Amino acid sequence: MTTRTRVLVLFGGRSSEHEVSCLSARSVIAALDRDPYLVTCVGITRDGRWTLVDGVEDTPAGVLPRVPDDGDTVALVQSRKGPQLVRFGGDPTGAEVLGPVDVCFPVLHGPYGEDGTVQGLLASAGVPYVGADVASSAIAIDKRQMKHVFSAAGLPQTPYTTVHRSAWEADPGAVLDGVEAALRGAADGSSAYPLFTKPARQGSSIGIAAVADRGDLVGGIEEALAHDRVVIVERAVAGVRELECGVLGNDIVEVTRPGETVHTGVFYDYDAKYLAPVELRCPADVPPDVERTCMEHARAAYRAIGARGMARVDFFYVPATGQVLLNEINTIPGLTPTSMFPPVWAAEGLDFPALVDRLLGLALDAASRDARYAP
Ligand SMILES: Nc1ncnc2c1ncn2[C@@H]1O[C@H](COP(=O)(O)OP(=O)(O)O)[C@@H](O)[C@H]1O
Ligand SMILES: [Mg+2]
Structure with a gap:
């Protein structure tokens, strides 16, 4: 008898992308093959509590799912038998060991999930996990660090500068002049x-x-400061088409041809991404040299931040000038039904269940390589 790999799917979380994470997780849970994998779902509530859930509940069209607040609290503990998931019922003294965890798929977007914090927790508990490690997650989530790393790697970006809350509070006029x-x-x-x-x-x-x-x-600065103490200010790129490449791999990296997101809003905002229909074109209809440039830059960006597992690398393409600029890298790209990452891989012949399977394989592979350097 072969034993199934015990997969922990983590989703929800404290960031403002809580609902998006639930949508992504719903797709991942549905795509996981139950033959090789034994799946346990843990939803993190908006205030950060880990709860045992069956999955992501169905919601009517136009209503985004959330993690309900009535599930039992669970925690990961490092036991003599390795990392185990433990459930705490209503009685605070009663803890029940649910069992070992072989690998975790953190389907979390934004702060407290995609930023290295959960990755650090999983690494401390000895649980292999899908996606970038602590350092590259932290770089990718922070547009300032990400842009600095891309500049150091010589990758083309739109001109940018940063504003810190303390400078803004001290002298807004000087900040405006400086920008x-x-x-x-x-x-x-x-x-x-x-x-x-x-x-x-x-x-x-x-x-x-x-x-x-x-x-x-x-x-704009005031609005951004409501979310973080550091603000990026960058030149708008006029007349852009938005192209995105998928990247997969640890030491050996594969890159997809770019896909294109076509949207009708002023820019690709939250509603356009998750509530309004978006048109994805995979692969994008662009000249071969533009396709090649995106793929080369995607690979270079992935290497520059030291990513592993997966990432989606986003570009601004200006047809009028032929310019291709790097916009950003996401280490846990959206995996919702309207997201770009699954279809760019499907266009290369890798369907979503096979993609999820590859990601779990890459997580286990990365953990076994890391074990060589264990303290
Ligand atoms: N410099 C820019 N020029 C033109 N459009 C931009 C620029 N920066 C952002 N946008 C628009 O805003 C969207 C969101 O910006 P992005 O930096 O990708 O943020 P997020 O991390 O929230 O996805 C982009 O997909 C694009 O439509
Ligand atoms: Mg973006």
Whole structure:
């Protein structure tokens, strides 16, 4: 008799992408083959409690799922037999060992999930996990660190600068002058505007604003500061098409051809991503050299942050100039029914159940390689 691999699917969480994570998890849970895998689902509530759940409940169209707050509390503990999941019932003294965990799939987006915190917890508990390790998760979630690493790797990006809360509170006028000077056209001194303002650590377009002038910039910085103490201000790229490549692998890395997201809003905002229908074109209809450039930059970006497992690398392509700029890397890309990561892989012949299986295999492979360097 072969023993099944015990998979812990973690989802929900404390970030504002809680509901998106539930949508992604619903897809992953449905795609997991129950023959090789024994699946346990743990939903993390909005306030951070780990709860035992059957899965992600069905919701009517247009209503996003959430982790309910009535499940039993569970925790991962390191026992003599390895990492085990333990349930705490109503009686605080009664703990029940649910069993060992062989591998975890953290289907979490944003802070407290995609940022290295959960990865650190899993690593401390000795549980192999899908996706990037602590350091590269932390770099990828923080747009400031990510952009610095990409610059160091010589990857093309739109000009950017950062604003810290303390500087803003001390002298907003000086900050506005500084941003305008930093982002003015380098060659001709042309206006810095239009710009985009973004919190350094967020996702799903939350806290992001398109900024046309100095008045907007004030509002954009204030809005971003509601989400993080560091704000990215960057030059808007006009006339863009948004292309995204999937990347998979540990030492050996595979990259998909880019897919394209076609949306009708002013920019690709939260509603466009999860509530309104979006059109995904996989592969994107772009010239061969643009396709090749995206794939090369995707691989370089993945290597630059030291990613493993998977990532989605996003680009701005300007057809008028042929320019391809790196926008960002996501180490736990959306896996919802309207997300790009599953279909870019499907276009390469890897369907979603096979993709999930590959990810779990890569997690186990990474853990066995890490064991060589165990203290
Ligand atoms: N510099 C920019 N120029 C043009 N559009 C942008 C720019 N920055 C962001 N956008 C638009 O906003 C969306 C969200 O920005 P992004 O940086 O990808 O944030 P998130 O991490 O929340 O996905 C992008 O997909 C794009 O539509
Ligand atoms: Mg994005």
